[in-house]
Amino acid sequence: MTFEWLARSSVCRDHYRSGGVEKRDESRPAGLIPVVSYARTSEDIRQRDGHGVRHQLLINERTAHEHGCRVVEAYSDNGLSASRAGIVRPEFNRLVADLVRGHTDSGQQIEGVVCVADDRLYRRAEDLAQFFEALTCRPGRVYVDAEGVRDPYSQDGLMQAVRSLNAAITETRIRSRRLTDWHWARAVEGVPHSGPRPFGWREDRITLHPDEAQLVEQAITDRIEGKAIRAIARDWCDLGATGTRGGRPNAQTVTQILTAPRVCGYRANRGELLLMPETRQPVLGQWEPIVAPDQWQAVCGTFSPGSLYLHRGSGAPRLTGKRKPAPSRLATGFLRCGAERPDGTMCCGAMCAQKGRSKRSPYVYACRSCGRCAISGPLADETLEHLLFPETPEHTRLPESVRQRWQSGEMSLEEKRGVIASVLTHCIVRPGMKGSRVWDYSRLEPVRR
Structure with missing residues (x-):
């Protein structure tokens, strides 16, 4: 950060070129300079009473009085960081707006900031840059702090502001580094994570919660055996289980619980499984594990790379390097829901294979978006084959050799899906008649390439 960079602001540059503070407005009555006061704290976690900003405003009142000023308006942002991008400080923005227009909401003239x-x-x-441009957009203003009255238009005033900024940035980096090292040291010692207690453990984060730990252990076993994660979440809801913050379990939160390294006693830090520097072995936590490490690795391997269920903050890599499992059903990925939404538009949600409830339809394709459309799995697969190889050969786009290999059983499921993808982009599945026992092949409307 240099003064030349800051001077890109046209207002600041014009004031600097003019040679310093312009003559103060002589129409203002003689006496104390009207200034506005600003206070901010980064955190107010312990007492939550705003005592930090309140004390700063009192100090500002004293500082203003000591230097011939009077506070006409106070602005405070409690518990808001100024070092992180994206943090909105409403009172800072109001201060800048009032500086630009030259007066407060009550009409009090502003001639400085303390x-x-x-x-x-x-x-x-x-x-x-935003603050100094607003402060110096009018002539004759001052900036007041514990060191006295500063001239914001002069080179020395701007350079002092830049030095303060550089010091603040350096301090932020040092504090961030110290905090990171502190968390790493605690993690290496196996100290549990701070924050709300993890599901499956008591408040001490060391001792297992008997009921919750049993749910986690059974869920990991069921998942390894092939049970859908959404079905596990529904089971937890039916049992009345709730998260440690009182929420109802869903597929994503259940996945995060099952794939967290803590379930097998491993410690993670900043999104990675923590390894001892000397042995490169996983760091063991001080808490009681729920399952063995091989079970944790097995359940992690049931989720494919990029799975939405795995989106989370901290944790460890939850994939064992296994290949993404190939679809086990022919029409998976090719069916789109044709149900109508309340606004009249089509759902078009992807339909996934699920276990059916009858011998005639041992599996079904159901919409995972709206849940209002489903179709028999064998019916959909048979209809797809009929669309590819119609009774009139002249309407087919595929060679006869492909038909023979498909119908003879020589073609693998992966190859069949490749054939479908070469002809169709997807198929729209229209909702069926509830209770109908007749297979309606017209429910599938192909969208050809």
């Missing part, structure tokens, strides 16, 4: 320290106002270059 603050306990520069880093309360800005810790990022964007905020520094």
